[in-house]
Amino acid sequence: MSSEEFKAQGNQAFQAKDYEKAVSFFTKAIETAPTPNHILFSNRSAAYASLGQYQDALEDANKCVEINGSWAKGYNRVGAAHYGRGEWDEAHKAYSKALELDPANKMAREGLNETEIARDAGNDVKNIFSDAGMVEKLKQNPKTAELMKDPELVAKVQKLQTDPKSMSQELFSDPRLMTVMGAMLGVDLGVQPSQPSAPQEDTPVPDAYPEPSSKPETNTPPAEKATAPEPKKEATPEPVDNSKEEADNLKQQANQLYKKRQFDEAIELYNKAWETFQDITYLNNRAAAEFEKGDYDATIETCENAVEKGRELRADYKLVAKSFARLGSAYLKKDDLPNAIKFFEKSLTEHRSPDVLSKLRVAEADLKKKEAEEYINPEKAEEARLEGKDFFTKGDWPAAVKAYTEMINRAPKDARGYSNRAAALAKLMSFPDAVKDCDKAIELDPSFVRAYIRKATALIAMKDFNKAMTTLEEVRTVDAETNEGKAANEINGLYYKASSQRFAAIDGETPEQTFERASKDPEVSAILQDPVMNSILQQARENPAALQEHMKNPEVAKKINILIAAGVIRTR
Known part of the structure; x- marks a missing residue:
């Protein structure tokens, strides 16, 4: 069987969730491939990840990017493997590299977001699992008391206390740990990790996250004894939070002032909107007013704050992209092209906008032109000329x-x-x-x-x-x-x-053949068909001296010389 046939069988096995068989087929495809194929290593990496074998998945993912370092999906594979190993920083780097290669890569964007969430949550969970009395607390907790009667689960919890990095593998292999984590965090962690997608016939396997090896076990604590219902109390209505609505009203007022170019008043209201409700839209609007006002340093400070707060609030990436884009525009106004390019690129990493892409291209061209102009130096040019002349004289043509x-x-x-x-x-x-x-x-x-x-x-x-x-x-x-x-x-x-x-003769060609070939030359044919030239040639036959007079005309002289070179006019 060929490598492509083994690959097709591997894809079918993956779709059937028979990951061990998929690994086997992809391995045979790799072994029979005429040249190293990055897609095959990517597919096998996904299959290994689905089996929870993240070290093998990582090795294949690294081999994939080694073969083709410009393929964004390969870095998604690296990120997924590191994610499965609980190595959040490495996963973050891999997904960031994928976005650098392909800013529109949805899988990389989602992987990056999940990694950031997991990294933040991992730090919180690490602190929880450092509690020396955690096992006893879990045994006393009604939600986990029955679960903690299983010595195997107790051993896994104790392992997590000593090796927090093994958390992701353990969570996916034993979903009961999700219940344990929920009890310690005081929340219900019922969300299952993303499932791997099936590969398509001629495309690499989509990015996969580990799949649980079994369904979560359900352990219902014993029912408490029935007690008489307490008298129903009249519900106290929860206070309504109108802060978002109030902030949006302030923003609308500020927008009207902005349109009237009353920037100071608009900035004041955008500030109040931000203080009322934290949405970086208000900061971005304030930065726009500062930009139009010409206060580019204030614009930069506001946008940097918007990016920082946007990360904390997990704001829509399009809003963060807008903050980065305005940073680039502010630096452009300050004639700081390197920083302008830097922040336009950051904006495109968050969200690919044609307008920002156009600004980036213009800034890059302007920087190249500026660097070239700054490099101009007539004195240095003369030194280079003399140096080139010296190399030329010595016959060192490359150096010249x-x-x-x-x-x-x-x-x-x-x-x-x-x-x-x-x-x-x-x-x-x-x-x-x-x-x-x-x-x-x-x-x-x-x-x-x-x-x-x-x-x-x-x-x-x-x-x-x-x-x-x-x-x-x-x-x-x-x-x-x-x-x-x-x-x-x-x-x-x-x-x-x-x-x-x-019109020189070709080796082995007779004079007659040379003349015939020359006569068929398009330019020669055009001259011979020119009525004026025919008249001149007729005069030359009758009176050779007349030809010299015609030769004073540059255009006629050119045509006569072509005919002489072609052998049509013979001279002695």
């Missing part, structure tokens, strides 16, 4: 490219940096990159003759003769207008080289 790149970074508007780097790149046979650098140099300085010549040379090396000849025609005009034609001989030499190589 590096030095000229530094020159470009230090003086991005100096066309010489691009032209010089193009020369070094050409020596390294990197002709397309050389052409790009020459184009940039020409863009910065359209009169830079040497950049045109280097571009044409690179194009000839690439056998792109048509573009090379076009470039040489351009530089011939530039050289005549700005350089007194000093480069004319070099330009003509390159033009002859390009035109002759364009």
Whole structure:
């Protein structure tokens, strides 16, 4: 059987909750896979977690992220395994990494929230289990008295006192401990842990939390003796808490003041709303008023308080995201781009908003531009140019490219940096990159003759003769207008080289075959079909001297030279 077939059987076994068989099939799938497959290790990790074998689940999860470190779900597996082992901090790190890779990952978000709750609850429970007289108290408690008659359960409770980290495994293997915890905490812990989801045919197994090995046992204490009912007392009505309603009314009043740009008055009412009822919406609104007022330091302080209080109150993550986003905007106004980027990223980790994502991208681009501008230094650029020239002279082309790149970074508007780097790149046979650098140099300085010549040379090396000849025609005009034609001989030499190589005979080709191939060239065919050129060629046959007169026209001269190179016009 193939690895995919074993995987499919493993998925079916998982769906049937036969986790041991699922582990067996996934193991065979891993062994028969042609290359290490992160999904198979992820699936087996989920199966191990469902069996309560969290160490094995953790090893497979770690192998999964080792194979594919960019797959967020692999870190969900790591988090689930640590969660099962009661290692809250490690679980928190893993789920946070999953969210970093995929901010919209719902499983990671839920896992992170459950981990935070479990970590907080674990600290409280740890204090409870440290009570030396806990066992005796449980034996006296009507809710647990019958349960504590079981020596096995007593032993488990005592184990939890010495090893609180084993709590999650024990809770899931013996739900009676939930009743014990509830009695100690004074609450009813009847909530069961999340169940593992079944895998789908072509997708990895969804994140799984451990499943109880058996249903919770029910132990009903003996019924108390019936007693005569007491006289019914008239119920005293509970006082109604209107604080939330009152706070919202204050917020509405503040919103009206905000719209009128009466920010100080709005801030005062937002403060009263927060003092009346703790909802970080009021803090976020206050921060908005401070932001519009231009008091960015106050905005930052308020938003930091909103994040801190939001964590304490377990506020909606969208509200926390809004606090982080406003922090980023405040730092943006203070021209602190690194902090702005930091808090925009934090906001996106809480909730992915297109608006915040757009602000992040703009801030990142602005920071990159700012860093580049701060790096500009003409003196350092000249040092880099001379260093590149020295390396070029010695034939150390890679070092020359590096030095000229530094020159470009230090003086991005100096066309010489691009032209010089193009020369070094050409020596390294990197002709397309050389052409790009020459184009940039020409863009910065359209009169830079040497950049045109280097571009044409690179194009000839690439056998792109048509573009090379076009470039040489351009530089011939530039050289005549700005350089007194000093480069004319070099330009003509390159033009002859390009035109002759364009229609040069191929090995084993007869002169007739070469001529036939050249005649079929699209540009040659277009020239021969041009009525004006046909008239000029007819005149040249009757009066060769007339051709010299026509050659004074640059466009005609170009076409005549192409025909000469193609062998259509023969010269002696």
